[in-house]
Amino acid sequence: MTDARPASLLTVDLAALVANWRNLAARVAPAKCAGVVKADGYGLGAGPVGRALYRAGCRHFFVARLNEGLELRDYVGEDASVCVLDGLGPDEAPLFRRRDLTPSLNDLGEIEAWANAARAAGEKLKANLHFDTGMSRLGISPRDTERLIADPSILSALDVRFVMSHLVSSEEPDNPINAEQLQRFRRIRAAFPKAAASFANSSGVFLGADYAFDLARPGCAVYGINPTPGRPNPVRTVARMEARILQVREIDHPQTVGYGATWQASRATKVATIACGYADGWLRSLSGRGAAYVGEKRVPFLGRVSMDLITLDVSDVPEAVPGRMVELLGSRMTVDEVADIAGTNGYEVLTRLGKRFARSYLEPAA
Numbered sequence: 001m002t003d004a005r006p007a008s009l010l011t012v013d014l015a016a017l018v019a020n021w022r023n024l025a026a027r028v029a030p031a032k033c034a035g036v037v038k039a040d041g042y043g044l045g046a047g048p049v050g051r052a053l054y055r056a057g058c059r060h061f062f063v064a065r066l067n068e069g070l071e072l073r074d075y076v077g078e079d080a081s082v083c084v085l086d087g088l089g090p091d092e093a094p095l096f097r098r099r100d101l102t103p104s105l106n107d108l109g110e111i112e113a114w115a116n117a118a119r120a121a122g123e124k125l126k127a128n129l130h131f132d133t134g135m136s137r138l139g140i141s142p143r144d145t146e147r148l149i150a151d152p153s154i155l156s157a158l159d160v161r162f163v164m165s166h167l168v169s170s171e172e173p174d175n176p177i178n179a180e181q182l183q184r185f186r187r188i189r190a191a192f193p194k195a196a197a198s199f200a201n202s203s204g205v206f207l208g209a210d211y212a213f214d215l216a217r218p219g220c221a222v223y224g225i226n227p228t229p230g231r232p233n234p235v236r237t238v239a240r241m242e243a244r245i246l247q248v249r250e251i252d253h254p255q256t257v258g259y260g261a262t263w264q265a266s267r268a269t270k271v272a273t274i275a276c277g278y279a280d281g282w283l284r285s286l287s288g289r290g291a292a293y294v295g296e297k298r299v300p301f302l303g304r305v306s307m308d309l310i311t312l313d314v315s316d317v318p319e320a321v322p323g324r325m326v327e328l329l330g331s332r333m334t335v336d337e338v339a340d341i342a343g344t345n346g347y348e349v350l351t352r353l354g355k356r357f358a359r360s361y362l363e364p365a366a
């Protein structure tokens with residue numbers, strides 16, 4: 001953070017983040033609770049997030065990419081496991097070993113490559129096995145799963161810590177696919193009795209104790225996204241985004257606002273222009289639909305969201321003056337509501353947050 005009065009500011013409440021993680025950890029106990037910090041900690045900063053979770057007692061971390069794992073290693077202790085969900089790429093085994101990263105092995109080829117590295121090193125290497133129980137995305141295919149179950153000696157060079165799988169529709173508790181995946185996963189788990197098991201993501205934590213196994217892997221709920229859509233949010237707001245009012249002007253019919261003249265005044269209107277746009281992650285699909293808060297007052301977006309600027313209707317809001325910060329994301333304008341209006345999900349809203357606003361991290365009390 002360089003400027004004293006930033007034009008836009010993202011505040012990440014790490015105390016709320018830690019409280020959310022503890023809330024989820026308590027729900028799955030006696031199972032353990034991991035932290036999923038892929039995509040730069042869902043856009044909020046994998047370093048500060050990882051360090052805060054580690055200090056709170058989290059000892060299992062998941063990232064997507066190898067480079068995310070390499071970066072995270074510096075923020076968490078040596079006693080924490082860092083698992084790379086992408087798996088083991090060609091020629092990556094030495095890097096995984098050097099930085100003590102655990103690959104989530106996603107097919108027989110990766111298993112063989114990691115087993116070869118283990119034999120060459122003369123030691124058993126840690127691995128997690130990710131089984132595809134319905135996603136058809138990443139993970140050991142049903143056919144290869146049967147080969148492994150029939151011949152577990154394929155794994156003899158490895159120290160398999162977790163067998164894992166990922167739920168397709170866990171945010172829909174009534175969707176029968178949850179129970180189908182659970183049944184498939186139970187059968188796989190029974191075939192590898194020495195490994196621990198990890199299944200539930202955030203919403204999976206709320207599907208009941210059957211889904212907890214030995215390690216839950218929540219991501220979104222740690223960051224404040226509601227893991228139980230349609231029901232009250234059990235977790236706290238973590239991200240707050242504010243932008244400054246740069247200018248306020250009075251317009252009247254027939255003046256239009258913004259690119260494409262998509263909004264036209266039908267009466268005297270006061271317009272505030274704020275320092276935030278789609279380059280900051282405020283999706284263009286919020287044009288004419290989004291809203292912000294000036295203090296307690298909700299003000300609608302007018303016209304199009306542009307790259308650097310958004311225009312607001314502040315006609316009845318005398319406190320909307322240049323220099324004032326407005327809230328675009330926070331406890332009033334929740335990430336879930338922004339997502340809903342934009343036609344996406346909270347994950348995309350957070351991971352699209354831009355890089356040019358100032359960031360402030362509120363540290364949890366020691």
Ligand SMILES: *Cc1c(COP(=O)(O)O)cnc(C)c1O
Pocket residue numbers: 036038085165166200201202203217218219220221
């Ligand atoms: C992203 C991810 C998670 C976390 O999911 P949330 O819905 O954010 O809780 C868990 N496991 C895997 C394999 C993932 O890719």
